[in-house]
Amino acid sequence: MNFELKTMDVAQAASEKCDLLVLLVPDGFAPGKDALGDLVAQAIKAKDLDTKPGKSLHSYQVAGVAARRVVLAGIGAGDARAVRQAVAAVAPALKQGAPKRAVVCVAGAASAAAVEAVVRGVAQASYVYTATKSKAEARSLARVLVGVHDARAMSAPFERAVAVSVGVELAREWGNRPANHATPNLLAQAAKGLAKHPGIQCKVLGPAEVAHLGMGAFMAVARGAEEPLRFIELRYQGAAKTQAPVVLVGKGITFDTGGISIKPAPEMDEMKFDMCGAASVLGVFRALAELQPAINVVGLIPACENMPDGRAVKPGDVVTSMSGQTIEILNTDAEGRLVLCDALTYAQRFKPAAMIDIATLTGACVIALGGVRSGLFASDDTLASALQAAGEASDDLCWRMPLDDDYAEGLKTNFADVANVAGRPAGSVTAAKFLQRFAGEQPWAHLDIAGTAWKGGAAKGATGRPVGLLVHYLLERAATAVPSTGTSSPARRRKGSAAPAA
Structure with missing residues (x-):
C-alpha cells in the first residue's frame, strides 16, 4: 500500500474525501468549531467517546465530513x-467495507514515535495473507494518508516507519508460507529478488559449495531432506568498502x-515458522533498500529442512563443523544451533564490526519470556545496550x-x-553458550525469537519481528558511525510510498 504524509488539522481532515477517516x-x-470538531465535542460531552487508548466511536456519513465512515x-x-493500542483496536475498520483510501489524522501535536506507530500499526492491521488461497480477497486498502501537525x-x-513496514510485511509473508511454498530454493529466489534493489547483492551456495567449505554441522541437519540446502549471502553496501559491516545471520x-528426535504431532504445522530468523533478515534488507543508509550490512541464511529419513543424522553422531570443532549431536531437534554455528564461522571472513544471529531457537525462551520480549544474549555490553534501546524505540522488545x-x-x-x-x-542460555x-x-x-516470531491459535501467523528492532539498530549505528576513508557508494534516500511486499 502507499503511505503519504501531510500537514493537517482536524478541520482539514474533515474535508479529505476518503472511504475511512480515523x-x-x-x-x-x-475541538474547534468545524464539523469534525463538533462531533468530537458532542461525543465527549455525552460520554460516548472515551479518550482512553483502545476506546473508539464509529460513525457513518457525518454531516460536513467528506469521509464515508468516521472513527x-x-x-x-x-x-x-x-497510539499502537488505538490503531490495533480500530483494525477491523481498516478491512470492513473494503476501503480503498483511508486518512489517519492525529489531533494535536504528535511525537516522532507516535507517527511511526501510526504507520506500522496500519500496515500491521491491514496485512492480508493470500499466497496459497484460491479465492482470497486481496487487501483493498491501497492508499493511506497520515495527517500530522507538522509533516516536514x-x-x-x-520514512523510517514506511520502510520498516515494507520489511516486516516481507518477513511475515515468507514466515506464513507453508513449507512446500517456502523451500530453501524458494527462499534463495526471494533473496535474489532483493538484489534488484540498489546497493544489494546476493550469492547463493548449493550443497557442493557448502561441502567444499567444510560446513559439516549444517550439512548434517540437511542430510535427511529431499530438498537440497541453500546458503544465502546478501550484501548491502551503503558506506565505504573499508567500513567493517554488521553481519546478520538468520536461521x-x-x-x-x-x-530422528521427532517432535510430537500437535501443532507441528507451526514448524514452518522455524525460518522466521531468515525471513527477518530478508525483511531488514528490504527496508535497507528503501532507506539506503550509510552502513554496510551482510546477511547470511543457512536454509534447509530437518527431516527424519534413513540418511538423517542420529543422536550420538559426531560431526565436524566449519571451525574444525567436533560436535556430538545428542538431540537432532537442536538443529538450529548446528546450522548457525557454521554460518557464524563463515561470517568471520567479513571481519565484522558486530555480528547478530536471529533464530527461533528454544522453547525454553518461550517459557522464560513468553511472546512479549525476544531473548537477547550478547558478548559485548555496548552492543547489548544498543539492541535493547532499539527494541524499546521500535516497540520490538527484547530482554538481556x-x-x-x-x-x-x-x-x-x-x-x-x-x-x-x-x-x-x-x-x-546453554544454546546461546553453544x-x-x-x-x-x-x-x-x-x-x-522463538516466542515472538509468530502467534498461534486464532491469530496464527508470523509477526515480522525483530525487523523493527534490527532496522532501528542499524540506522542508529549508521547515524553515529565515524566516516571511513576510501571509495564509497553514495547512500540514497527514497521517500514516500510502500509497495506491497513481493
Whole structure:
C-alpha cells in the first residue's frame, strides 16, 4: 500500500474525501468549531467517546465530513504505545467495507514515535495473507494518508516507519508460507529478488559449495531432506568498502520435524515458522533498500529442512563443523544451533564490526519470556545496550539474558569437543553458550525469537519481528558511525510510498 504524509488539522481532515477517516484523539483535546470538531465535542460531552487508548466511536456519513465512515479513537497521553493500542483496536475498520483510501489524522501535536506507530500499526492491521488461497480477497486498502501537525518535522520518522513496514510485511509473508511454498530454493529466489534493489547483492551456495567449505554441522541437519540446502549471502553496501559491516545471520530451517528426535504431532504445522530468523533478515534488507543508509550490512541464511529419513543424522553422531570443532549431536531437534554455528564461522571472513544471529531457537525462551520480549544474549555490553534501546524505540522488545561461563558446563562430552544440548535447565542460555563458541572475538549478539516470531491459535501467523528492532539498530549505528576513508557508494534516500511486499 502507499503511505503519504501531510500537514493537517482536524478541520482539514474533515474535508479529505476518503472511504475511512480515523481521528486519533488525545486526552485534553480542545475541538474547534468545524464539523469534525463538533462531533468530537458532542461525543465527549455525552460520554460516548472515551479518550482512553483502545476506546473508539464509529460513525457513518457525518454531516460536513467528506469521509464515508468516521472513527474517533482515543489515544490517551498520545505516546507511541497508546497510539499502537488505538490503531490495533480500530483494525477491523481498516478491512470492513473494503476501503480503498483511508486518512489517519492525529489531533494535536504528535511525537516522532507516535507517527511511526501510526504507520506500522496500519500496515500491521491491514496485512492480508493470500499466497496459497484460491479465492482470497486481496487487501483493498491501497492508499493511506497520515495527517500530522507538522509533516516536514515528521518526514524522517515517517520514512523510517514506511520502510520498516515494507520489511516486516516481507518477513511475515515468507514466515506464513507453508513449507512446500517456502523451500530453501524458494527462499534463495526471494533473496535474489532483493538484489534488484540498489546497493544489494546476493550469492547463493548449493550443497557442493557448502561441502567444499567444510560446513559439516549444517550439512548434517540437511542430510535427511529431499530438498537440497541453500546458503544465502546478501550484501548491502551503503558506506565505504573499508567500513567493517554488521553481519546478520538468520536461521533458515524451512520446516523442522525434529529429525530422528521427532517432535510430537500437535501443532507441528507451526514448524514452518522455524525460518522466521531468515525471513527477518530478508525483511531488514528490504527496508535497507528503501532507506539506503550509510552502513554496510551482510546477511547470511543457512536454509534447509530437518527431516527424519534413513540418511538423517542420529543422536550420538559426531560431526565436524566449519571451525574444525567436533560436535556430538545428542538431540537432532537442536538443529538450529548446528546450522548457525557454521554460518557464524563463515561470517568471520567479513571481519565484522558486530555480528547478530536471529533464530527461533528454544522453547525454553518461550517459557522464560513468553511472546512479549525476544531473548537477547550478547558478548559485548555496548552492543547489548544498543539492541535493547532499539527494541524499546521500535516497540520490538527484547530482554538481556545471562551468558555466565558456568552455563557451558553441561555442553561437555566425552566424545567430541562439545555437545549440542545440555539438558532442560536454562535451555535458552546453554544454546546461546553453544553458539558463542563459534562467534569469534568481535561483538556478538544472539536474538532468540522463538516466542515472538509468530502467534498461534486464532491469530496464527508470523509477526515480522525483530525487523523493527534490527532496522532501528542499524540506522542508529549508521547515524553515529565515524566516516571511513576510501571509495564509497553514495547512500540514497527514497521517500514516500510502500509497495506491497513481493
